[in-house]
Amino acid sequence: MxxxxxxxxxxxxxxxxxxxxxxxxxxxxxxxxxxxxxxxxxxxxxxxxxxxxxxxxxxxxxxxxxxxxxxxxxxxxxxxxxxxxxxxxxxxxxxxxxxxxxxxxxxxxxxxxxxxxxxxxxxxxxxxxxxxxxxxxxxxxxxxxxxxxxxxxxxxxxxxxxxxxxxxxxxxxxxxxxIRKEVQGFVLNRLQVALACEAFRLWEDGIASADHIEKTVSETLGMRWSLMGPFETLSLNAPDGLADYFARFGEIMHRINTSQVARPIAPEAVAQLEAELFGDAPPDFAAKRSRRDERLLGLVAAKTARAGDGEA
Ligand SMILES: NC(=O)c1ccc[n+]([C@@H]2O[C@H](COP(=O)([O-])OP(=O)(O)OC[C@H]3O[C@@H](n4cnc5c(N)ncnc54)[C@H](O)[C@@H]3O)[C@@H](O)[C@H]2O)c1
Known part of the structure; x- marks a missing residue:
């Protein structure tokens, strides 16, 4: 062994x-x-x-x-x-x-x-x-x-x-x-950081509540992303695929992207966000983690069961 x-x-x-x-x-x-x-x-x-x-x-x-x-x-x-x-x-x-x-x-x-x-x-x-x-x-x-x-x-x-x-x-x-070349954050965390930092700015700028942002990912983006990545997702969001998508939305994507400017995240703001999410008493994170893992197992099982049907 x-x-x-x-x-x-x-x-x-x-x-x-x-x-x-x-x-x-x-x-x-x-x-x-x-x-x-x-x-x-x-x-x-x-x-x-x-x-x-x-x-x-x-x-x-x-x-x-x-x-x-x-x-x-x-x-x-x-x-x-x-x-x-x-x-x-x-x-x-x-x-x-x-x-x-x-x-x-x-x-x-x-x-x-x-x-x-x-x-x-x-x-x-x-x-x-x-x-x-x-x-x-x-x-x-x-x-x-x-x-x-x-x-x-x-x-x-x-x-x-x-x-x-x-x-x-x-x-x-x-x-x-x-990973072909070394880069800080590799692929997974570079993608995660891009989304998390934008989520934080949207919340801090008062554009949306924490709950609203959470739902936007868990009810929409995350649902699609559990089946396919960002490129395939976009390719299905225009009638004729990825090139069609970028022809329609490439310019506006670039404009939005240039307005997404990095800035520091203050600990006081994080405390405020946590209070909005969880109230005064912090939740039992170990129990929540365990519940998440249980639900993830369900998702993995569902994906595995569909793996042979030719879909994503
Ligand atoms: N938590 C995540 O989501 C996640 C995901 C992927 C990778 N990682 C990476 O895994 C690593 C560990 O993260 P974690 O979340 O398990 O942290 P953790 O805080 O849960 O565990 C770290 C452990 O390392 C021990 N430790 C402290 N000094 C040490 C030393 N000199 N030698 C050996 N062990 C030592 C600590 O006692 C502790 O038990 C980090 O590099 C982290 O970036 C974390």
Missing amino acids: DQVAIVGAGLIGSSWALVFARAGRAVRLYDPDPAALPVALSRVDGALEMLEAHGLLGEQPASIRSRIVVTADLREAVRDALYVQENAPERTAIKAELFARLDTLADPRAILASSTSTIPVSQFTQDLPGRGRCIVAHPSTPPHVLRLVEVCPAPWTHEDTVTRTLEMQEAVGQVPTL
Whole structure:
């Protein structure tokens, strides 16, 4: 059974542990904070229960769970592992320090993959002797439900590292996509940031309420985007496809786009937005996250069921 190390046991690390264990890998799940480990395992248990309830596990949850061992010792975590998935906080300095330790401790053949959402791997591996085995494998949230993984090498990442990372992700049931050139935020977060920042400006400028903006995405844009991406969506919004769409709307799109000017987001404004969304008492975010994952599973099941019918 191949050994995998998951480094950082927060939201993403615990979900990765489940992805690899579900695919039959022996997982060591590491966090420097020992208190994070039982929390991570209870997240795994909750997720296993949910997957089991939807009939999405090929074996008993207990046997999957038995393949996950937790540790607060990094050397122990990476012992014998040929694949390491890092999930520490999104800070370049933390990743740099951690990758330097991983490069020393891990088997020289091991791939060191980062879950970073936004930081090109070249920004924290430049001086490492083993930089050729470092790569980004950025998951969607949560990876045990949404399978797309953005794989992004640095200019010095070995071709063999890229190939083995893509193969590993496919082998554990994920859907890897290869980013051709390093860019901050990769593809997923660049698209997400563009929408989120515009949503924030529309709300802050008093053009629409938070609820209105939420509904615009969940009832319309998001419904279509769960079937196809932005290009296909636009190609169906004009009688004769994409060129027709741009002939009709290209100029106005450009005018709107130039009026969408970046500006800082003040913490006071975020607090106000949160109050509008949730009132005085913050909701139970863990429970809301769990409910979201449950509904996402329903969507994934519906999409999978229609996958063979020739539609998007
Ligand atoms: N949350 C998301 O939606 C999401 C999605 C995709 C990728 N990511 C990326 O995954 C990574 C982890 O994000 P998260 O949401 O799981 O954060 P999190 O805060 O839930 O978990 C981070 C964990 O890292 C641990 N940690 C702190 N210092 C560490 C160190 N030096 N070495 C190892 N572990 C350390 C913390 O104790 C904590 O348990 C980030 O790079 C983030 O950008 C997050």
